[in-house]
Structures are given as structure tokens and as C-alpha cells.
Amino acid sequence: MSTRKNQPVKKVNLSKNIEFVRGFSDEHSVKTWFEENPHAIGLAVVGKSNVGKSTLINALFSHKIARASKTPGKTREINLFKFSFEHYETQKIHQLYLFDLPGFGYARVAKELQSEWPTLMESFFREAPPSVLLLYLQDSRLPNGSTDQQFMSYITPYDRPSFLVFSKLDKLNQKERAQLSKEEKNLQLLYPWIMESHQVSAEENRGIDKLKDRIAHYIVSCLTRP
Numbered sequence: 458m459s460t461r462k463n464q465p466v467k468k469v470n471l472s473k474n475i476e477f478v479r480g481f482s483d484e485h486s487v488k489t490w491f492e493e494n495p496h497a498i499g500l501a502v503v504g505k506s507n508v509g510k511s512t513l514i515n516a517l518f519s520h521k522i523a524r525a526s527k528t529p530g531k532t533r534e535i536n537l538f539k540f541s542f543e544h545y546e547t548q549k550i551h552q553l554y555l556f557d558l559p560g561f562g563y564a565r566v567a568k569e570l571q572s573e574w575p576t577l578m579e580s581f582f583r584e585a586p587p588s589v590l591l592l593y594l595q596d597s598r599l600p601n602g603s604t605d606q607q608f609m610s611y612i613t614p615y616d617r618p619s620f621l622v623f624s625k626l627d628k629l630n631q632k633e634r635a636q637l638s639k640e641e642k643n644l645q646l647l648y649p650w651i652m653e654s655h656q657v658s659a660e661e662n663r664g665i666d667k668l669k670d671r672i673a674h675y676i677v678s679c680l681t682r683p
């Protein structure tokens with residue numbers, strides 16, 4: 458096992474530039490894109506509506522690219538971004554991808570959109586190669602809530618390399634943080650697809666550099682795979 462917890466955090470820049478490519482609203486376009494880009498490398502962000510996905514993306518890329526909003530359920534398509542990533546050893550520039558996935562579990566989203574969520578997501582999780590790392594966000598205040606339990610049962614068979622990220626850490630007091638750390642350990646034991654877990658606050662810029670460092674590490678391992 459790695460001793461990453463004791464290693465100093467490098468300041469990693471995930472991207473020098475990132476731009477929106479397109480949205481996907483149906484399963485066929487997702488399938489076609491992955492057929493055309495079978496070796497895509499990058500990351501995908503998923504979690505309950507309003508958990509802070511767009512805010513985290515903006516913090517990771519130091520850029521206002523993903524719309525953060527106070528109205529839950531805003532991101533209803535899969536939004537695809539591309540970004541250039543400089544390998545920190547070879548200095549080679551690679552084009553990578555970021556997928557902002559629609560939030561789940563928001564009751565007031567129009568019915569037809571809710572019914573599209575499973576097919577859209579299923580095609581994504583089926584088609585995306587393991588070199589697309591999943592960042593799965595849970596709200597620090599409600600770890601392992603019932604909607605998240607459902608999602609974890611749903612995602613388990615896909616066995617996707619994932620980081621579990623607890624968002625909005627700034628909302629917790631010390632006692633709640635200790636409780637969260639316990640829950641975090643339990644979840645890591647229960648779900649083998651959780652490679653790492655992180656506690657972050659985009660609001661206070663806590664845990665963000667470490668998360669960036671670990672994402673870059675995963676990306677580099679994909680780039681150097683034969």
C-alpha cells in the first residue's frame with residue numbers, strides 16, 4: 458500500500474486550459490463518442506444534486522468552467538470538457554477529458570429527465586474506459602445517506618476506479634469531522650472500487666491541492682500504461 462498520507466503535497470496544475478466541448482443528452486451519442494475515443498483519459502464527477510460537483514470542478518481547474526448554482530438539478534446532461542495536461546516528468550502535453558455528470562436524487566427535476574438519467578448514466582459507465590477516473594462526491598454532512606447507498610449499490614458492479622470525495626467539509630464541527638472519518642473508513646472497507654477517499658472544502662480551499670495531486674498521479678499512471 459502507498460504511504461501517500463505521509464508524503465508532502467506537490468502543487469500540481471491539472472490544466473493550463475480547459476474548454477467546453479459538448480453536452481450529451483442521449484445514450485447513443487455517449488456510445489458513439491467512446492467508440493471514437495476508446496483510449497480517452499480523464500475524470501468524471503458524479504454525486505447527488507447540489508452536492509458541489511460544479512464547484513469542485515471549478516476549484517480543481519482554478520477556473521469558472523462549470524456552472525455552480527443554488528438551484529439543485531441544474532446540470533442535466535453529461536457535459537464534456539477537454540483540457541491539456543502536462544506530464545510532470547516528461548513535460549509532454551496530453552489532451553484529456555472531464556465529464557460533469559448530471560446529479561441524481563433531486564425530486565423536482567421533470568419526470569422525463571429523471572427517466573433519462575439511468576439510460577444516460579448506464580451508457581456512460583458501460584462505455585467509459587477505466588482510464589476515466591470517477592470522483593464520487595458525498596456531502597460531508599450526510600455521509601452514506603439513503604440516496605448515496607442506492608447509488609453505491611448501482612455503481613458497484615461496474616467496478617470503476619473511483620475516489621470518494623466528501624464535499625463541504627467547512628460545514629462540519631470537530632465532532633462531526635471525527636464521525637465522518639469513521640464513516641469514511643467503513644465505506645472504504647465495504648466498497649473495493651473506492652481507491653482513495655478525500656475530505657474537501659472548495660469554499661475554504663481545503664484538501665483541494667492534495668486531491669489534485671492524487672488525480673494527477675492517477676492520470677500519469679494511465680499515460681504510462683502500455
Ligand SMILES: Nc1nc2c(ncn2[C@@H]2O[C@H](COP(=O)(O)OP(=O)(O)OP(=O)(O)O)[C@@H](O)[C@H]2O)c(=O)[nH]1
Pocket residue numbers: 504505506507508509510511512513524525526527528529530531532559560561624625626627628657658659660661
Ligand atoms: N459551504 C460550502 N458550500 C459549497 C461548497 N461547494 C459547493 N457549495 C455550495 O453548494 C451549492 C451547490 O453547488 P454546485 O457546485 O452547483 O452543486 P452541483 O453538485 O454541481 O449541483 P447540480 O449540478 O445541480 O447537481 C452552491 O450553493 C455552492 O456554493 C463547499 O465546499 N462549501
Ligand SMILES: [Mg+2]
Pocket residue numbers: 510511512523524525526531532
Ligand atoms: Mg452542477
